[in-house]
Amino acid sequence: MSVFTRIRDQFREWKQHPVGKVLLNKYFVVGFIFLVWICFFDTNNVGQMIRSRVTLRRQQRQIEFYKQEIHKMDRKLEQLKSERDSLEKFAREEYYYHQDGEDVYVIE
16 A cells, blocks of 8 residues: 555545545635735735734824924923023023023032
């Protein structure tokens, strides 16, 4: 008995089994191959979808962070526009401005 004969006999036995009838059905096999192709080998496969979602979430977090930073800057700008003392304090702290006759010492 050759190897091919044994394989053929085994295949026939599987085809007689109820589960084998379903698994060896040509429509099931083609559908399964199609599903595997779509999930793993296509350009829009599962891995690509996951990477895209991770990138999207990361960018959404950055958008929220920058919105908060813009809101903070807007509040600080309004404060600087409304109060003369806060504008002077900001200029002294950030740009080391000083009045005539004053000495500025920068300690970091």
